[in-house]
Amino acid sequence: MTITTERLLLRPLTLDDAEAAFEWTGDERVAKYMIYSTHESIETTKEWLRTVKSTDTQFEFGFVRKSDGKLIGSGGIRLYDDGFWEFGYNFRYDCWGMGYATEASKAMIDNVRSRYGDIRLKAECAAENTASAHVIEKCGLHFVSFGEYQSYDGLKTFRSKKFEL
Template structure:
């Protein structure tokens, strides 16, 4: 069986999730560093991943990320649609294994998805959110062309270190993206 990739960049391939990704997702969800800004790194049971997390990832707008050269599973990216049908407004997201950190993978994948959203999917607005103190994700969003919109405070079930500083919202409209004359991200292979 040939894998059909949703998107390929110079170093990454994004493909649909399958049930076979369960063990990879369990590992990702149980890395306290990966989930530090989500739920303070609290462990997630395999059953919870199987019943809740994986079905969400199998849905529209989520893709497993692999390194092109080795096929190593790196985590996931998303352009989660905010409404049905279509892709008019999407939320950009990603969760990568620590082995992918500091290598530009998050920026490369995010930039390629923003480009695809505005050129192929008919997207009008890309949004994203993260904790104010998550400076690494904030840098990725800014390098991907999104602009800071606001800081906001919500009630969460658990207090996470840094949550007293709130969360930040980022956004990029199609018109802003077009005006920026952003060059196409490096692509390789066929994009479908």
């Protein structure tokens, strides 16, 4: 499945994306608040790309900048057992601050709405991650509580902000 926005093409990720994706998965500034740890080599990025999959209740995308055809980020939206859809994203460092995360997130949300109608949405970010909180709020969600989440490897624990719509 692909989605087109004003500046982005959202499309499935493939193993061929490893080199472009490693530009952010290997960047500690991007991984800082993510549940993955910075990829130490492109092999880790390839392993991740081999596991990425979309289903009827989980949509994962690579975000391609239409102007130059470059893959500049990735993200997804999925349905959880609590009935809420949750979305997330990360972008190449030199592409921050240009509204891409908001544009991609709104497109993912609209796409799920067009398939499933009224949906409940949630999102969570590190309490310190002001940019991400701002993206979430620009997508219409509001703060509901503080929480905590851990990285996959259990090495990082973050105080978080939880949002809902």
